[in-house]
Amino acid sequence: MSIIVMSVNAGSTSLKFQVFQMPEEIVLASGNIERIGMEDSIFGIKLKGKSEKISKVLPIKDHSVAVEELMNALIEHKIVNSLADIKAVGHRVVHGGEYFSHSVPVDEWSESKVEELCELAPLHNPGALVGLRSLRKALPNAEHCFSFDTAFFQTMPEENFIYPIPYEYYEKDHIRRYGAHGISHEYLTKRLAEIEGKPVDQMNIITCHLGGGASIVAVRNGKAFKVSMGFTPLGGIMMGTRCGDIDPAIVVYLMRKYHYTAEELDTILNKKSGLLGVSGISSDMRDVIEASAQGNPRAILTFSIYVSRVVEQIAGYYGLMGGADAIVFSAGVGENNDIIRQEVCDRLKCMGVKVPADNNFYIRGEEAKLSSDDSKVDVWLIPTNEELVIARDAYKIYTNGK
Known part of the structure; x- marks a missing residue:
């Protein structure tokens, strides 16, 4: 019907x-x-x-x-x-x-x-x-x-969602790693399994949702194993206006030094940090790269920090899972920014990743295998489709009730 x-x-x-x-x-x-x-x-x-x-x-x-x-x-x-x-x-x-x-x-x-x-x-x-x-x-x-967006991450083992703070805060206040963009990561996982014709429960992959907000996920046997975002969508890698992971003592230091309220610090870390905060130019990676090409030192620094954070996360998850079959790029930056993808993949050559520039440059917003045939890890660009996942679930709930 x-x-x-x-x-x-x-x-x-x-x-x-x-x-x-x-x-x-x-x-x-x-x-x-x-x-x-x-x-x-x-x-x-x-x-x-x-x-x-x-x-x-x-x-x-x-x-x-x-x-x-x-x-x-x-x-x-x-x-x-x-x-x-x-x-x-x-x-x-x-x-x-x-x-x-x-x-x-x-x-x-x-x-x-x-x-x-x-x-x-x-x-x-x-x-x-x-x-x-x-x-x-x-x-x-x-x-x-x-x-x-958090549902996909309920399969993570405790070791990957419990924070090393007094355990009572988890028991009493449910402070733990929750993640975000789970609908996108679920789609990317299942779509790659379809493309490669493999059972999803045999897939070990690293999915990279890189947009204004960004998260990277280790998927083991088709299920979320660890995610970069944490208790809130503020954690993880550097984002458009969000700081991502920082030393938590910085928050205490700023409160003591400048007498910021919690609301003021929330605004600084959520809306004035990330690409915008370091570059002083824009929260849009396209603007940062353009300024970087013109020699703007803070734009160059912003680009380097961003790439470094992404590489660190991917490489860490590769080690945590004992290897990976594939890396998937998606979302606004991941789908459309070939410069970011190339720089990240070039820095992952130690993992056997091989992405020839001819396979990657000028590819935007379309499904494509970016890695060469002799790459130890496949690299894919897959446009995300969160709306389709939501529609599938709504259809399932509707039909189950009929």
Whole structure:
């Protein structure tokens, strides 16, 4: 039975969406609404079979108005005949804590837990709830489901998620490594298994989701073994505006020296650090590389730190798992920045990684094997598709309930 399913990724000022015909996995429409709450909000939608995206600028005061615009567009462009055609909606949630190891229907309990976990993902979980409540009002008869970025990592062994602080903080406050981008890493793992025609439980790979936010995962026998992000999405490698892993005493030092509040430090580490903080130029790697090519010393330093952090993580996971079959690059930087990929792979030659420049340069946003046939470790570029994973889970939950 074919049905219409929506995948939704709501932020505090944005709403991304894809509309699928399932189980055929046909994308009927996709798009995003940006700058929600402003007079110059941007609504964009791309329709099946059309190469051009339809965009317009208009005032969208809140998520309810954004959802209304979206629903009107789906009917106007005949994606659906009526809103009742939309049978299921999957909502991306960044933090599910230890409560969720898989996608679940939205009910009073699951919604309360997502709200409880807002303190662990203050930039993300509140937006997901706002999106849910707006869409649930517009689509009251649809099956609404949560898909969690942390769920994929519930297979990690204790040694890889317990922090070396007093154990009581894990028992009492659930402080542990949770990770993020799990929906993306799950897709990359299963997609590589499909491409190579291997059972997913025989795959040992290192997946690199390198975007504005970034995480690297060791996948052993098809399951998450360790992830670079930690208790919150602030941990791990250097990111666009996030610092990643630093000496925790730096936080104490800055609080004592400058009398920063917790909120001020949170802003510094989450929004003013990373590529932006070191370069002083931009949180966008493209801008950093351009400035680096022009000889800007801080841009050159930023580039070097970023590559070094990625190499360190990949090499560490290779050793931790006792080897790996493949490395996968994905997300904005991983999919589109051939310079970063080449530099990282060149520094991994000690692991037997061989990526000829001719295999890598000018490859953007498409599935491609980048390594040579004699490379000890395969290297792949695979565009991520979190929306498809969410739609698959929402379809499964809907059909299981029928």
